[in-house]
Amino acid sequence: MAPLPRPHSATTEAIYAAYAKARSQAWDSIGISISLLGEECERALWYAFRWASKPEVIDGLKAITFETGEIEETRLLHALRMIGCEVDDVDDRGKQYRVTAVSGHVRGKTDGKVLGLPEAPKTWHVVEAKSMKDTYWDKVKKLGVREGYFAHWVQLNTYCHLFGFERGLYICRNKNTGEVISERIETDHAEAIRLLARAERIIKYLTQHGYSFEPSMAGKHPYVVVQLGEGKSVKFFFPSSAGDCRSADNCVSQIKRVIRQRLASNDNNARV
Incomplete structure (x- = not known):
């Protein structure tokens, strides 16, 4: 006999859809996240900032996983309150404290x-x-957060630097065993400044190579005008869905290719 089809649960699918919708309305990426500053590969950071690929689709299952992490964070903050600490985790609007750098791009x-x-x-x-x-936990427990999970250390250290604090607390819970470890760090301002300067260099790459630009709007279509010098310029139009300034600046490889093609041309309003 033919096997029975796998049961389909409309309730489960509805739950996943609701979580996916809620996560899609979360704070959008508007630059380089501080959680990515520790990325070793500068090209990866540049691609991420320029939206070189489509953003990750957060489905319902992933959204639930993210929420589980947020619940764990809330639990750890509650544990600090239980031992008598004062925990300030929201601003005047009742939201998490946000911080920006490099003209808002970090x-x-x-x-x-x-x-x-x-x-x-x-x-x-x-x-x-x-x-x-366990995989990450064992390294952090053995080596400390700076050596064991550098991205997490960079995140905490950068927050300390931008908020003007000299100390940070890293507290972590093992998902498998429930064990908790905590570690205090001393702010390394020099390293924070170095990583922020690196991010600024990546963000301003096009301008620093002599091609000034400014995202603009023309009806429904955003565009970038790249100044080539000697009165020459190239205008790049983008689909209306690319209204974000970073999206409009996303095709640097195309810009450089057309610049090479048009430098000897009198067509100063070429469209791509």
């Missing part, structure tokens, strides 16, 4: 600030709460 949201740690009861710390599997 941005992030911190988990909060904490006062009253047993090791330093009078010192405010920026706090980052995380949860992770």
